[in-house]
Amino acid sequence: MTTKKIRSHQHLKEAARRAQKVRQKYRCRALICMTGCRALGAADIAAAFKEKLVAAKLNKEVAVVETGCIGLCARAPVVLIEPYEYLYGGVKPGDVDEIIETTIRNGKPVESLVGVEDGNALPKIDQVGFYKAQHKAVLENCGRIDPKRIEDAIARGCYEAEAKALCTMAPEEVIEEVTKADLRGRGGAGFPTGLKWSFCRKSPGDEKYLICNADEGDPGAFMDRALKEGDPHRVIEGMTIAAYAIGAANGFVYVRAEYPIAVEHIGIALDQAREYGLLGKNILGSGFDFDIEVRIGAGAFVCGEETALIASLEGKRGMPRPRPPFPAQKGYHGKPTNINNVETFANVPLIINKGAKLYSSVGTDGGKGTKIFALAGKVNNTGLVEVPMGATLRQIVFDVGGGIPDGGKFKAAQMGGPSGGCVPGQFLDLGIDYDSVKDIGAIMGSGGLIVMDESTCMVDVARYFLQFVQSESCGKCTPCRVGAKEMLHILDAICEGRAAIEDLNRLERLADHVGKASLCGLGQTAPNPVMTTLRYFKNEYQDHIERNQCPAFVCSTMLSFHIDPDRCTGCGACARACPVEAIAGEKKKTHVIDGGICIRCGACLGACPPQFAAVYRRSGKLTKREKQKKPRSKS
Amino acid sequence: MQSDRNAPLDKTAALEICRSMGQITSDSLIPILQQIQDSYGYLPAEILFEVSRQTGLHVNHMFGVATFYEQFHLEPRGRHTIKCCRGTACHVRGGREIANTLKRQLGVEEGCTTADMRFTFETVACLGTCFLAPVMMVNNDYYGNVASSRIKSILEKYK
Numbered sequence: 001m002t003t004k005k006i007r008s009h010q011h012l013k014e015a016a017r018r019a020q021k022v023r024q025k026y027r028c029r030a031l032i033c034m035t036g037c038r039a040l041g042a043a044d045i046a047a048a049f050k051e052k053l054v055a056a057k058l059n060k061e062v063a064v065v066e067t068g069c070i071g072l073c074a075r076a077p078v079v080l081i082e083p084y085e086y087l088y089g090g091v092k093p094g095d096v097d098e099i100i101e102t103t104i105r106n107g108k109p110v111e112s113l114v115g116v117e118d119g120n121a122l123p124k125i126d127q128v129g130f131y132k133a134q135h136k137a138v139l140e141n142c143g144r145i146d147p148k149r150i151e152d153a154i155a156r157g158c159y160e161a162e163a164k165a166l167c168t169m170a171p172e173e174v175i176e177e178v179t180k181a182d183l184r185g186r187g188g189a190g191f192p193t194g195l196k197w198s199f200c201r202k203s204p205g206d207e208k209y210l211i212c213n214a215d216e217g218d219p220g221a222f223m224d225r226a227l228k229e230g231d232p233h234r235v236i237e238g239m240t241i242a243a244y245a246i247g248a249a250n251g252f253v254y255v256r257a258e259y260p261i262a263v264e265h266i267g268i269a270l271d272q273a274r275e276y277g278l279l280g281k282n283i284l285g286s287g288f289d290f291d292i293e294v295r296i297g298a299g300a301f302v303c304g305e306e307t308a309l310i311a312s313l314e315g316k317r318g319m320p321r322p323r324p325p326f327p328a329q330k331g332y333h334g335k336p337t338n339i340n341n342v343e344t345f346a347n348v349p350l351i352i353n354k355g356a357k358l359y360s361s362v363g364t365d366g367g368k369g370t371k372i373f374a375l376a377g378k379v380n381n382t383g384l385v386e387v388p389m390g391a392t393l394r395q396i397v398f399d400v401g402g403g404i405p406d407g408g409k410f411k412a413a414q415m416g417g418p419s420g421g422c423v424p425g426q427f428l429d430l431g432i433d434y435d436s437v438k439d440i441g442a443i444m445g446s447g448g449l450i451v452m453d454e455s456t457c458m459v460d461v462a463r464y465f466l467q468f469v470q471s472e473s474c475g476k477c478t479p480c481r482v483g484a485k486e487m488l489h490i491l492d493a494i495c496e497g498r499a500a501i502e503d504l505n506r507l508e509r510l511a512d513h514v515g516k517a518s519l520c521g522l523g524q525t526a527p528n529p530v531m532t533t534l535r536y537f538k539n540e541y542q543d544h545i546e547r548n549q550c551p552a553f554v555c556s557t558m559l560s561f562h563i564d565p566d567r568c569t570g571c572g573a574c575a576r577a578c579p580v581e582a583i584a585g586e587k588k589k590t591h592v593i594d595g596g597i598c599i600r601c602g603a604c605l606g607a608c609p610p611q612f613a614a615v616y617r618r619s620g621k622l623t624k625r626e627k628q629k630k631p632r633s634k635s
Numbered sequence: 636m637q638s639d640r641n642a643p644l645d646k647t648a649a650l651e652i653c654r655s656m657g658q659i660t661s662d663s664l665i666p667i668l669q670q671i672q673d674s675y676g677y678l679p680a681e682i683l684f685e686v687s688r689q690t691g692l693h694v695n696h697m698f699g700v701a702t703f704y705e706q707f708h709l710e711p712r713g714r715h716t717i718k719c720c721r722g723t724a725c726h727v728r729g730g731r732e733i734a735n736t737l738k739r740q741l742g743v744e745e746g747c748t749t750a751d752m753r754f755t756f757e758t759v760a761c762l763g764t765c766f767l768a769p770v771m772m773v774n775n776d777y778y779g780n781v782a783s784s785r786i787k788s789i790l791e792k793y794k
């Protein structure tokens with residue numbers, strides 16, 4: 001065990017060279033995403049590769065590497081073959097034989113598995129639009145290494161920055177470098193990281209703590225998950241540098257329980273880092289001691305808020321408390337504590353390695369470096385995306401994301417989750433950074449980016465987020481506990497066609513109160529989704545209230561399903577699909593939907609064969625025939 | 636899991652968990668509750684009283700914490716746990732209809748267990764697999780791009 005310990009910066013360099021040599025023994029590497037893609041059977045593919053490479057006597061020259069997220073989750077399960085850089089999606093264990101024969105033996109791409117854009121096959125990863133428009137920096141190792149093997153990380157230069165900081169820089173110099181780089185917190189609020197560290201360093205007391213906020217409770221966000229799963233050593237390295245800078249001897253990673261793979265990978269990475277002397281006592285012979293403990297969240301969104309998170313670590317109900325005192329003054333058990341997001345820590349090694357100047361040459365005045373987004377919703381290439389700060393929504397949604405599926409039209413992008421807002425199409429060309437997004441009423445947030453098209457009802461989205469906030473409110477302060485609920489009642493009424501136009505004023509007044517008077521960020525930002533949709537999509541609110549109409553056909557009480565008698569052939573497919581037997585009609589005779597029984601699930605619409613397309617839906621005013629509720633004949 | 640609800644529970648596992656925690660501080664409470672729940676499937680009241688006797692942690696405090704966090708359950712759970720995602724990505728791709736269909740087919744509201752103890756039905760904020768939206772999970776199996784019409788056959792796999 002002791003033989004593995006790395007005792008100096010020089011020693012680390014040698015270890016990296018050794019690890020690179022081991023890597024070079026293999027002429028080819030099959031990289032298989034074993035994190036997100038595990039949900040779609042990646043484990044079977046990896047097993048097939050291992051078995052078949054042995055059978056083909058290739059296992060000495062071809063490595064099978066189980067990696068973190070390669071990025072293009074839309075085509076999961078994904079396999080990347082180095083050195084050819086061929087990217088395969090939708091791979092099945094049955095495809096492995098062909099990959100071995102065509103690619104591994106003959107260096108040619110397997111046509112049936114490569115991506116296609118505008119009719120052109122694009123076998124190589126750097127040809128695919130999804131990757132071309134990205135700028136991989138923080139994610140440089142994610143999807144390229146086996147996160148369960150520290151040697152892989154070291155071979156790619158991991159821990160180099162830790163060695164540089166601990167062995168050659170004073171803590172103040174580290175803080176100065178991070179301050180000059182203008183790194184801002186990636187957890188949502190965008191607070192300057194260097195400044196936060198210097199507060200904590202200057203705070204009196206010898207016992208200080210460092211916390212990595214890996215709670216990622218924002219629905220629709222999976223960036224931190226990917227980092228923890230795919231490159232945990234980078235996070236540990238960033239934390240160790242931060243601990244050195246502020247003078248902390250103990251740290252925590254607070255991970256949410258819904259991420260079992262992340263918990264597993266961080267645990268393995270911590271053990272290995274300790275074994276290699278990169279964590280623990282006398283790190284890299286520098287005399288600096290630091291260790292990290294993993295704590296698993298117990299399922300409360302509000303515990304992502306820093307003071308609530310600290311309460312939860314202390315074994316209490318996770319309720320926020322007023323600040324000041326800030327955690328840097330009085331945090332974990334009253335001691336000065338510094339808390340940062342996973343991605344913030346993952347940026348730190350880049351700054352130390354490259355220097356503040358080079359680091360901050362990427363980005364804009366409103367944000368330096370890159371930002372990772374979790375691209376999801378109504379977009380073709382859902383997945384993990386890293387772009388320079390200042391990239392436009394159009395670049396992210398169309399160049400990287402490949403546009404909207406099924407010929408849909410872009411309507412809005414939701415950024416920042418329940419604290420954020422909906423950014424409409426008119427801002428597609430706005431460069432995205434902390435300041436620009438704030439100006440239009442949303443927030444950068446942690447990086448969840450959910451694309452919405454014409455089939456998304458913006459009133460329903462606002463209601464959705466309020467429902468979320470209201471159920472996650474810890475209940476400590478009245479504006480959030482009661483105010484959010486009142487706002488939700490109004491939105492319920494709007495979505496169900498029970499509201500009057502004056503309710504919009506009440507809604508805005510309430511939003512103002514809740515935002516101003518709530519104790520923590522959850523309540524303070526809760527009105528954002530409502531306010532942005534009111535600002536940019538007021539017409540949809542008006543349609544709901546004045547015309548009893550949901551233009552996106554989402555709000556079910558305003559919806560009705562009908563069968564066009566001229567098109568119905570009485571095949572009965574709809575009646576069989578209906579879960580509540582609301583459709584009556586004899587065989588080969590026109591069927592009718594009983595609006596009183598119908599629960600508006602839309603099953604009949606999907607079931608009606610496209611050549612007949614007799615079922616249709618309606619929102620708003622009904623024709624005379626549509627109004628009649630009772631079926632003409634009962635079966 | 637529990638064949639007879641009234642039979643006294645075996646406390647050995649709980650005692651072992653308390654012992655393995657070493658020095659007990661207020662910090663230990665949530666990890667203890669997590670391990671008790673892993674071991675018993677839920678947090679039985681009689682076990683919590685025992686844990687309190689062993690550790691000196693206040694029962695009052697224990698229930699306060701257990702009821703605050705969504706992860707903890709004070710009632711026995713079904714043999715299989717269904718988690719239906721209500722995250723944003725799933726919502727815009729029809730997640731609500733999936734949850735409604737599950738509710739209808741199981742005949743229970745979210746957070747509840749079917750009378751035959753076969754399923755516990757929950758909704759969660761995000762399963763972190765938004766690219767598969769809408770997503771549901773049964774135990775540790777993910778089901779992505781779920782359509783309402785598939786739910787019946789999914790549930791049939793779990794007896």
Ligand SMILES: Cc1cc2nc3c(=O)[nH]c(=O)nc-3n(C[C@H](O)[C@H](O)[C@H](O)COP(=O)(O)O)c2cc1C
Nearest residue numbers: 185186187213216217304305306340341344521522
């Ligand atoms: C309700 C609420 C939830 C939050 N959730 C998270 C989270 O999941 N992850 C995170 O890093 N920060 C979250 N934050 C922000 C943290 O309070 C804190 O600002 C952040 O961890 C600081 O790290 P940074 O400076 O590196 O961004 C949340 C804040 C609020 C108010």
Ligand code: SF4
Nearest residue numbers: 475476477480520523
């Ligand atoms: S704003 Fe809401 S979540 Fe925050 S402390 Fe008040 S009640 Fe709790």
Ligand code: FES
Nearest residue numbers: 720722725762765
């Ligand atoms: S929103 Fe459903 S998995 Fe993330």
